[in-house]
Amino acid sequence: MNATTRRHGSFIAVAVFAPPFAFAQIPAANSAGDYKKHMDDIQEAKDDLAYAIDDKKTAQVVDAATRLATLLQSDISYWNTKKNAPATELARDTHKLAAQAAQQAQHGDLPAVQTSVVQLQIKCRTCHDSHPENLVEHRFRK
Numbered sequence: 765m766n767a768t769t770r771r772h773g774s775f776i777a778v779a780v781f782a783p784p785f786a787f788a789q790i791p792a793a794n795s796a797g798d799y800k801k802h803m804d805d806i807q808e809a810k811d812d813l814a815y816a817i818d819d820k821k822t823a824q825v826v827d828a829a830t831r832l833a834t835l836l837q838s839d840i841s842y843w844n845t846k847k848n849a850p851a852t853e854l855a856r857d858t859h860k861l862a863a864q865a866a867q868q869a870q871h872g873d874l875p876a877v878q879t880s881v882v883q884l885q886i887k888c889r890t891c892h893d894s895h896p897e898n899l900v901e902h903r904f905r906k
């Protein structure tokens with residue numbers, strides 16, 4: 765969903781795409797498919813966060829940042845289990861920044877949240893550029 769559909773979306777679209785507590789379940793991410801789904805959930809939480817910042821909806825910023833932090837928490841365990849220290853460290857960094865953003869939002873400091881999100885995105889990219897999936901591919905494809 766992009767910013768335009770979100771802003772102009774109908775009530776039905778909102779009800780379908782943003783049910784409350786839809787992200788309560790954290791995927792176990794034991795396979796490549798699970799992990800992609802997990803990353804898609806992370807992407808969606810990060811997009812929701814960006815839209816909420818744009819719209820200056822502080823309560824939604826808190827919600828999206830908290831959801832993102834929870835998802836990234838499970839990313840730490842995932843890479844830790846795969847014994848990939850650099851990826852675990854990057855997951856830890858992203859989790860820390862998302863949790864920090866949630867705290868800043870609770871204090872109503874949206875400019876600070878925005879700064880954290882920019883730093884967060886750099887970490888997402890750093891991990892993607894390092895392609896840690898190649899190191900576990902033999903396990904994924906079995």
Ligand code: HEC
Nearest residue numbers: 796800803804806807810851854855858887888891896897
């Ligand atoms: C610790 C490493 C790591 C971090 C941090 C990370 N990712 Fe990923 N991400 C991956 C890997 C690995 C893949 C590729 C998975 C595959 O193709 O098997 C991926 C894939 C993706 C995909 C594509 C999923 C698909 O359906 O193919 C999206 C979207 C994504 N990441 C978003 C994000 C966002 C947004 C963040 C930051 C908030 C982030 N990622 C942080 C490792 C990471």
